[in-house]
Amino acid sequence: MVKFYIDGKEVVANRGETILQVARREGIYIPTMCYLSKVKPIESCRLCVVEVEGVEGFVLSCQTPATPDARITTDSKELYEHRQNIMKLYDVNHPLECGVCDKSGECDLQNKNLEFRVDSQEFSARDQYRPIQDWNYLQYDPSLCILCEKCVHVCNEVIGDDAIEIEYGGYKSRIIPKDAETLDCTWCGECVAVCPVGAFISKDFKYSANAWELDRIPAACAHCSASCHLYYETKHSSIENPEPKIYRVKNEFEFETLCGAGRFGFDFENREAKKDEEAFKRAIEAFKRADTIKFTSFITNEEALLLQKMKERFGYRLVNDEARAYQRFLENFSQYSGKSLYTPSLYDIEDSDFIILMGSFISSDNPAVRYAMTVSQKRHRSEIVNFHPVEDDLLKPVVTKFVKHEVGSEEAALSMLVDILCDEDAKKRAGKEWLESFDIGYLSAESNIGEEEIEDILKRLKMKKRRGAKRFTLILGEDLYTHPRAENLAKLAGLVDRFSEFDVMLIPPKTNTLGVALICDLDEEEGEFSIGYNQKGDFTLSALGDGDLDMPALNQQEGTFTNIDRRVVPTNVALPYEGYVLNDIAKELGVSDKEYTIEYTKELPKEKGYKEIEFDELDNEFLNDGTEKRGYELEIKKVNLSRKNIEPIEELPEFNGTVIYRCEPVLQFSPFTNKAHQLRTKGKLYASETFLNDLGLKEGDKVNIQKDNITISIEVERDGFIASGAYLGRFDKNIDTESLFKDYRFTEVKIQKV
Amino acid sequence: MNGLEQFKDRNVSQNYYRVKIEPYPKTPWERFKRVVRRSLRLELFVGLKITLMEMLRFKIHTIQYPKEKLPISPRYRAVHKLLRLLESGNERCIGCGLCEKICISNCIRIDTRPDENGRKIPTEYTINFGRCIFCGYCAEVCPELAIVHGQDYEHASEQRAQFALKEDMLTPLDKLKEQKEYPGFGAPTPAADKLIKKTPLAY
Ligand code: SF4
Ligand code: SF4
Ligand code: SF4
Ligand code: SF4
Ligand code: SF4
Ligand code: FES
Numbered sequence: 001m002v003k004f005y006i007d008g009k010e011v012v013a014n015r016g017e018t019i020l021q022v023a024r025r026e027g028i029y030i031p032t033m034c035y036l037s038k039v040k041p042i043e044s045c046r047l048c049v050v051e052v053e054g055v056e057g058f059v060l061s062c063q064t065p066a067t068p069d070a071r072i073t074t075d076s077k078e079l080y081e082h083r084q085n086i087m088k089l090y091d092v093n094h095p096l097e098c099g100v101c102d103k104s105g106e107c108d109l110q111n112k113n114l115e116f117r118v119d120s121q122e123f124s125a126r127d128q129y130r131p132i133q134d135w136n137y138l139q140y141d142p143s144l145c146i147l148c149e150k151c152v153h154v155c156n157e158v159i160g161d162d163a164i165e166i167e168y169g170g171y172k173s174r175i176i177p178k179d180a181e182t183l184d185c186t187w188c189g190e191c192v193a194v195c196p197v198g199a200f201i202s203k204d205f206k207y208s209a210n211a212w213e214l215d216r217i218p219a220a221c222a223h224c225s226a227s228c229h230l231y232y233e234t235k236h237s238s239i240e241n242p243e244p245k246i247y248r249v250k251n252e253f254e255f256e257t258l259c260g261a262g263r264f265g266f267d268f269e270n271r272e273a274k275k276d277e278e279a280f281k282r283a284i285e286a287f288k289r290a291d292t293i294k295f296t297s298f299i300t301n302e303e304a305l306l307l308q309k310m311k312e313r314f315g316y317r318l319v320n321d322e323a324r325a326y327q328r329f330l331e332n333f334s335q336y337s338g339k340s341l342y343t344p345s346l347y348d349i350e351d352s353d354f355i356i357l358m359g360s361f362i363s364s365d366n367p368a369v370r371y372a373m374t375v376s377q378k379r380h381r382s383e384i385v386n387f388h389p390v391e392d393d394l395l396k397p398v399v400t401k402f403v404k405h406e407v408g409s410e411e412a413a414l415s416m417l418v419d420i421l422c423d424e425d426a427k428k429r430a431g432k433e434w435l436e437s438f439d440i441g442y443l444s445a446e447s448n449i450g451e452e453e454i455e456d457i458l459k460r461l462k463m464k465k466r467r468g469a470k471r472f473t474l475i476l477g478e479d480l481y482t483h484p485r486a487e488n489l490a491k492l493a494g495l496v497d498r499f500s501e502f503d504v505m506l507i508p509p510k511t512n513t514l515g516v517a518l519i520c521d522l523d524e525e526e527g528e529f530s531i532g533y534n535q536k537g538d539f540t541l542s543a544l545g546d547g548d549l550d551m552p553a554l555n556q557q558e559g560t561f562t563n564i565d566r567r568v569v570p571t572n573v574a575l576p577y578e579g580y581v582l583n584d585i586a587k588e589l590g591v592s593d594k595e596y597t598i599e600y601t602k603e604l605p606k607e608k609g610y611k612e613i614e615f616d617e618l619d620n621e622f623l624n625d626g627t628e629k630r631g632y633e634l635e636i637k638k639v640n641l642s643r644k645n646i647e648p649i650e651e652l653p654e655f656n657g658t659v660i661y662r663c664e665p666v667l668q669f670s671p672f673t674n675k676a677h678q679l680r681t682k683g684k685l686y687a688s689e690t691f692l693n694d695l696g697l698k699e700g701d702k703v704n705i706q707k708d709n710i711t712i713s714i715e716v717e718r719d720g721f722i723a724s725g726a727y728l729g730r731f732d733k734n735i736d737t738e739s740l741f742k743d744y745r746f747t748e749v750k751i752q753k754v
Numbered sequence: 755m756n757g758l759e760q761f762k763d764r765n766v767s768q769n770y771y772r773v774k775i776e777p778y779p780k781t782p783w784e785r786f787k788r789v790v791r792r793s794l795r796l797e798l799f800v801g802l803k804i805t806l807m808e809m810l811r812f813k814i815h816t817i818q819y820p821k822e823k824l825p826i827s828p829r830y831r832a833v834h835k836l837l838r839l840l841e842s843g844n845e846r847c848i849g850c851g852l853c854e855k856i857c858i859s860n861c862i863r864i865d866t867r868p869d870e871n872g873r874k875i876p877t878e879y880t881i882n883f884g885r886c887i888f889c890g891y892c893a894e895v896c897p898e899l900a901i902v903h904g905q906d907y908e909h910a911s912e913q914r915a916q917f918a919l920k921e922d923m924l925t926p927l928d929k930l931k932e933q934k935e936y937p938g939f940g941a942p943t944p945a946a947d948k949l950i951k952k953t954p955l956a957y
Contacts, residue, residue, distance in 0.1 A: 099850035099897055100874040124954040132872065207866050207874040210851040239863050239878050 004070040019061040019072060020048055025625035030074050031083060031115065033090070033108060034148040035062045036194055037254040037626055039157045040379070042149050047083050047112070050074050058082065084116040090146050091118055093127050093171065101144070103198030105211035109146060128172045135183035137203060137264055137678065138192060142174035145199035151175060151191035158257050160374035160398045161185045175200075184720070186363065186394065186666045187260040193253040204264070204678050205248045209235050214247060218620050220561055220571040220630075221262040222298065222554035223669040225508035226346065226368030227563035228258050229620070229630060232266060232555060232574035246555070246574055255626040259367035260667045265676035266555065270543050273550035273579030280580055283549045284588050286539035291527035292317045296534045297510035298543070298670060299582075300559030301568065301610075302600040304512065304519040306586045307533075313591050316531075317523035320516060322509055324524065325481040325743070327517035329490040330506060335642035336429075336494025337504070340609065341634060343497075344473050344505040345565040350375040353469030354461055356417065356502070358387040359410055360477020361663040363394040363721070366507050368564065369475060374398045383460050387413050387449075388479075389746070390661055391688075391723035401457065404724075407746045408653040409447030411485045414492045415649055416443060417474070420458045426499030430492075431645025438649060446652040472502040478509040482743045484653065491646045508564055510670075511554070515562030518608040518634075533582075541582075544671055544733070552577040553672065558598050558615065560631060568610065568631040570618040609634035658695070658751050660685070660705070661727040662741045665719065668731040683732025684717040685751075691726045692718060695751060706750040710739050713754065820908075828937045831888045832907035834881055835936075836924040837900055843930055846900035849876040853892035853901050861885040862892060876920070884915040894940035902936040 002013040006028050013022045018041070023030050033045035041063040049058035053071035058079070066072075073079070090109060098104045113119075130142035149166060152175065156162045163185035165178045177183040192200045214233035221228040230251045237245040246266045251258045293307055293316045311318050334340050349355065349372035362370045376382040377398045386392075386399045389407045405413050415438055418426065427435055444451045461472075474496055480489045497504040508514040516522075530537040533551070540547035543554070556577035560568045586592035594600065601618070604610035611632055619629040664670075665686055673679050685703060692698060699718045704711050705728075712735060714728075730737045741747050779785040808814070817824055826832075837846050849866035861882040869875045879901075893902050901923075909916065925933045935941070 099848050099852075104850075120951050121953045207849065207868045209866075210855070212855060213851065236863075238865050239880050 002066050002068050004066045004068060004072065006072045007074055008071075013066045016065060019050060019059075019064055019066050021625070022066060023061065023074065027624060028074060030061050031112060032062060033086075033112065033146070033196060034150060036150045036154065038257070038375070039150075039153040042153055044147065044149050045086065047086055049079060049082060051076060051079065080116070083112075084118060087112055087116045087118045088122065091121055092123050092125050093143070094146075095143050097144075100207065101198040102201045102206060103195075103211070107198060108196035125171050130172065130174055133183075134203070135177070137187050137189060137260070138183070139201050139203045139206065140175060141199050141201075144197050145174060146197055147173055148196060150194040150196065151200055154190050154194050154253075154257075155185070156397075157378040158371050158375055159186070159188050159190055160370060160377075161188070161394070162397050164191065186367075186721075187264070188258065188367070189260055189263040190253065190257055193251055193258070193263070202248060202264070209233075209247045215244070216250070217572050217574040219555065219574060220563070220569045221258065222268075222511055222561075222571070223261045223265060223673055224259075224366055224368070225511055225513060225564045226366060227511060227561045227567075227569050227571075228262055228368060229256055229569070229622070229628075230258060230262055234574055244575060252622045255622050255628070257368070257371045259371075261367075261669055261673045261679065264678040265667070265669075265673040267677055268672040268675040269553045269556050269575045270545045270550055270577065270579070272545060273552070273577060275579055276549070279549045280584070280588075283539060283541070283580075283585060286529075286531055286548075287314075287585060287589060290316065290529045290531045290539070292319055292523075292530035292537075294319045294526065294530050294532045294535045294537050295516075296320065296670075297323050297508075297513040297516045298534055298554060298672065299512060299516070300554070300557060300571070300597070301512065301515040301519060301562055301604055302559045302597045303582050304516045305600050305604060306582050306592060306597070308520045309591050310586060310589065311521065314589070317525065317527050318520050319523055319526050319530070320520070321743070322478075322481075323513045323516040323520070324522040325486065326506070326508060326513050327522055329481045329486055330517060332487050332490035333494045333497070333504070333506065334639040336491045336646075337497035338494075338639055338641050339497070340637040340639050341566055342504055342506050343636065344475075344503045345567075346372045347565075348471060348503065349373060349473055349475070349505070350379070352376050352471045352473040353380065353382050354464050354472045354502075355382055355384045355475065356387070356457075356473070357384065357399075357475045358413060358417075358477070359479035359483075360475065360507055361388065361390060361392060361661070361727075362386075362475075362477070363392055364664050364666050364668070365477055365509070366564065367666075369507060370395070370398070383464055385457055385460075390725040390727070392721065393723050394666075394721045401453075401460070403449055403453055403457075406446065406448045406652070407655040407659050408483075408744070409443075409449070410480055410483055411489060411492075411649055412443040412447035412652055413449055414480075414489055414496075416440065416449065416454050418492050418495055420454060420461075421474075421496055421500040421502055423499060426495045429499065430495060433648040434646045436648065443649070443652070472500070474502045474504045475507060476504060477507045479745050481506075481509070482745055484744060485650060488647050488649075491642075495646070505564075508562075512561045514564070514566070515560075515568075518562065518610075519605060544675065546733075550579040552579065552581055557581070558596075560601055560604075560615070560618070562634065566609075566634040566636070567628075568604070568618070568634065570615060570620050570631055607637075609637060611635070655746060655748055657748050659725070659746050659748055660740075660751075661725055662730070662737060662745045662747070663727045664729040664731050665727075666721065668729055670731055671733045674731040674733075681732075682715070683729055683735040683737075684715045685726055685728055686717050686719040686722075687726035688719060688722045688724050690724050692716070695753075697751075697753060702754045704752045704754055705740065706752065707740050707747060710736070712736060712740065826905055826907070829939060830905060830907070831890045831893070831903040831939060833883065833904050833909050834886075834892070834918070834923055835902050835904040836879060836920065837902060837933060837936065838925045838927075838930055840930065840933065840935075843927055845875070845924065846898045847876050847879065847896075848898055848900070849874045850897065852895045852897065856891045856895045858889060858891060859885045859887050879920040879923070881918050881923070882915055883909055883918060884911070884913070890939040893936075893938065896940060899936060899941060902940075903938055 011022050011026050032048040034042040048062045050061045051073040052059050133140040167176045214235050216231045221230050230249050232246045233248050234244040236242045249263050249266045384399045385401045387403045493504050532540040541549050541551045543551040555574045558573050560570050583597045598615035601615035602612045618631045621629050701716045728737045779788050854862045863880050864876045865878045866876050
């Protein structure tokens, strides 16, 4: 804690806080052009200068921590002139095209020119030919670029793609793809978000609307369990069509980060839906007949509660395999960790010094976790170990140690971790059978994880601890929840959480898996007649517009999600919806007596950690210092520990022949992302170079994938982001991936070229 | 008083004189008497006589509207026009949306997109003349002198909402030669050249 004064106001800095950070937190304005809260100070603009009493010259407030009792002035005649001169330099050769520029109205250069009253150009420099670059979803105009470097830093320090860099050359300087002819990255669009001028723009949005015309609707991203905060920006579709349309998605880029699916996959609404009374009647009939409701986790907490209420009333079986697997995993985990939920949040990952990731293809499973890991690595050089059978090249800049193991040997890997991370107590707790079955030689041979690799991890861990590491996180993913030995894996994870300094995070696989797992009593088996909600059933309710009764998509609904941070976050209606909603059905069935679905927000189960707060009372914003004020965090309850011993490690399963993985390509999560016009694509078999070579295939080939009596004909595409293996996604609803992968995310198949 | 002085004098009652008004009839009988009096005096024909004499003398002062029209001031704000660049014939509007934003009756709407050369163009431009109050803000704010007020003030319509589309307002290409530079609202003043500071060039 350092006490000092800014413009006479007494302020207090926390450890390591810079003058600028304190000023922003306190609401004191210091102009900046290159400062971006979520990356290290870039120091390219020098606009943030301040005067410190007794110090010669100006001081850069963005990188200088305060000294006790310093007296700081943020504005004076000299400072004004200094800043004005900087702005004059920025304007040299800057095209006078505010009239058409996408950034106009929210442009930092425009604003600061106005602030420092620069209305003429006194210097000149020879203009250079710097043509506009067209990069897939993005477009870059070097003549508008002020070379603040925010885009480069965010790509490197937060995203981890490290795809762009500055090519220096005086007035010729510009941003170029790093070590490549053209840009090939994960298209998060974060460079567009942080660009203070109109240099980096989204090609789809280009020239379609002006900043001031758009309505901003704060919402939560509906695609993955990070449920990132975002704004849908809407306007009438065109002169002929006054219906609102989403033009783009923006985010609070100073503090949080979106992936490309969130940014570009926004128009997945159920457009044509109307109140079809006939269909509604049929739906009610179907509900009266049905004994099962099958659904996915792309629903709100309130809808989940409605389903649960229906179950309580009519005894439906609620079937949601993915959430059920997660629910069971969480339950088993709780019984051995003693907590009802996992503890780490994305912020904790950012702060972690040592991270172990297992069972997740993180760049597409949950980009927010990937970004948090990147931040931890770049900010304080954390150690990141990734256990996975598929080598993800996207993680190369971030992961410090990659351990490739055999498909199916997660139990061996986690056991080996328990062995090195936990003390004797934990092993005693695991029980004699488990200890006896723990034969490191066998496990190492079968899983292909060398003993020396485990020793190396231990060495790195000790090194980190010696350097004062404080936070350790073990992140587990969907591979484990779907694993045949999931129960034991969950228990082992519980032990790690309880007996080691590692906190365990269990990534919820889909948007609201955590919410569904907490709110609904899920069943294993389907009955005779099923209602499908966003799933194929005997009667299908669908927000994709392809079912028997339309439902609103998640950008047409208000409600809450329970996200990966265990936070209940609100989302709002961006687009109108005219059809029926689940609450209408519940009302008709006599289950619901409320007019609006959000009236259930305060009724979410308290015993699971939810709070009795009205939807309209939920916060949804970030404070000046980056504090996230969205909804509330679930309370973690104490859970009675199980006394049962952990089962001995089973013989590791063998996967022979051709094995493929189930995951989505980057930018896809579900049929909803695939409905968005910018992301729409046909599902393929995505294969690494090595996989293609092994099978004698090349890009564009048609193949038949065979398993048991299921055959899928599909085209092959090379995925340059993976170094081994191949995968199929579920985002293309025309491809029946589901039946190939019964539960575990890897499966043996036969692949034949046709 | 001359020049602007006369406008500064707020004493508006100075040149007034009182009209003598006979007392209003109070009872129905009085009212009846007035009607009879006025009818029998044939006052109507006094007026008609003047009209008739003027007509016979062919000293007609009225404008033969709609055959004849008075010239109106260039600063008059009638139905809008969209202008083209005189040299190239390109549309002047760059689709910046400022007119749409400033319009206080919210009656302008434009659709924009990049054209095949990557430049911003307004694909459609509409004004709802049923709502336009002809304030001239749009012409004043336009940085390109693209939307201007024309001289055509006749826009009676059967509908309350009468829309003009881009093709109704845009100078047709074959009439480009007849297009005049607009001197009205928002146009540069004659002295504008003197006020412009030139940007130094490096070559
Ligand atoms: S980047 Fe900003 S200053 Fe430059 S043309 Fe665009 S709006 Fe104007
Ligand atoms: S889109 Fe994302 S990954 Fe690609 S260059 Fe921009 S910041 Fe980097
Ligand atoms: S493209 Fe934008 S963010 Fe990147 S250096 Fe240029 S101005 Fe800065
Ligand atoms: S004249 Fe005034 S009311 Fe009419 S379109 Fe222009 S700005 Fe709008
Ligand atoms: S202000 Fe002028 S240039 Fe801009 S959109 Fe309107 S008419 Fe076009
Ligand atoms: S904000 Fe400090 S140098 Fe740019």
